[in-house]
Amino acid sequence: MKLMFIGARLFDDVALYTKNSGISTVLTESNPESPNLSLADSHYIVPRGMEHPKEIAIKEDVDGVVPLIGIDGPLFDVALLKEELERDYGLPVVASPPDAVSVSGDKVKTKKFLVENNIRTPEYNLINSGQGQELNEFPLVLKQAQGQGGKDIKIALSPDDVQAYLAQYDSALAERFLDGIEISIEILRWNGQSVPLVPVYKGRTTLDCIHPLHKIKKAPLNVENIDTHELNHTIRMIARDIGELMGVEGTSDLDLILNQADNETFVLEINTRPSGTRYLTAASCGINPLQEMVDMATGSWSADQVVKQRKEYFALEIPVGDYPSDRNSYQFREFQGENSWIIHGPKNHQRITIRGKDESNAFKTAGKLNLNLEKIQ
Template structure:
């Protein structure tokens, strides 16, 4: 079995798994100084875009293509390439299709999609000027496109709304939901969808603290919230998108209103994947490989499910005990270190809260 992987930044997360499956790995990358280029069997440096990877896939006669792209802008090009390569050459591309990317890469379209399938989302309006504001303050101001908290502002006063419009001509304006932030991964392939355990990402703040600066835990334990509701809602969203790959969804739960709100969907690998793996034993990136080699099924996911307590902590530069090789595998480790130097995070797991606390004390 020969697979083409697009993008090297995330490849070290799955290199150990690819080798364990005796898969011949081919990788394309547009940056010749990128990390992880020493890991695959073959590497091709290609221009930006999807034409280079497509040509390499055909030249190398690969069995499937697995894009490892963790940012939004290239996803639509990947989606168009997927539809072309699958239709004309019969090579599976394990990624979202054009419709799914178009609906999820624009926050306004995502809102409209939620409403069309009957999923509750915070009240919103499209503002072309601060004078049009009708929602009660505070509000959350966003741009239609963007990720990782970019161009998002929690405005507590009309003056802060006016300040936002000094930089932007339009804004998606949402009511501010006070409550718990939740993330969940859904895996989808050939019409089958598996919603993994939800992850708790902390409480909303008027200061708009970035998710990378918060301590996260798994599984999600929030008083009054039924995790089955989160999984059911996430499953409903993924099924209506009707595409392949990883879906990462963000929700808010308001205990005051006892209401779960859908916030956004990403059709790519995401920042909570280590915590999800630590919590339930299912690695979403490895499952992309399983989709490519015909080993993904709901039964296989069910057989892999484990139950652990886990946490993810930002530590800057890790200086604790060394991890075992393969360093990114929870199959041999009870903790994994990830992220660039200076912004590293430790994700750890244990069989009880008490054991987890002791492990964290040892690590940090």
């Protein structure tokens, strides 16, 4: 069995798994300085775009293609590559198709999709320059149609804030700010079968737009004075239904907010790419989304099997900046037992993800690692 992977940055998450599974790996990457190139059996440095990866997949006679791309920009080209390789060569490409990516990659299209399908989402307006003075309900979240990781997002507290934003961007999506809890859940979907994984707590919403990467995150979601089992089930069903309606494939990530005022969940967006919460998912339920993509490409993936293998642990993820450890390596990307931890991420942006038998054990491990959680929070 031979698989081709597109993108080297996330390859360390699957390198050990493919090696242990006896899978031969080919890697394509546009940046010759990218890490992880040497972890594949062979690699190609190619120009940006999908034309060269397509040629290499055909030339190398691979059995499947797994794009490991964590940014939105190239996803539509990947979707077109999927369409062509699957149609003309019968070669599976573990990524979402063009229709799904077209919706997920545009926040305005996502909003319209959610509204048309009667899925609860924060109220919004599309505004242009000169309209800021007409708005009278604040705070508002101002966004651009494209962008990720908090880019080009501003919390407007007044009409003047809106005007200042529109002076920089001629138009915006203006969304009602919700005071509540940020949540993510990953969805696996392949061959018409879906498995929503574990809802992840990413912290409270803030007026200063602090990104969840800089907060302590936990899984599974647990909210005081709310039936946790019912809430997690509801979020899983929302994720499953959206994945089915959009026709996503591979792994996707749904972002929601639990509104404090009424304890209702509101969907923000869906991302048809590997999620930044994938380590928390693996720690808390024992399912590694990127490894599942490998199984999809080899034809060995089964939704029923994933459900049977799903475990219940408590997971904690802590931003640490730079932590003195020699374990930030592909060789240490597996959780060992019910009380274990891994470190991941680039220099200055490292995170430690802890698996515990329960919440108490997870925090004990954090203490042993000398992590000052109060300072981080």
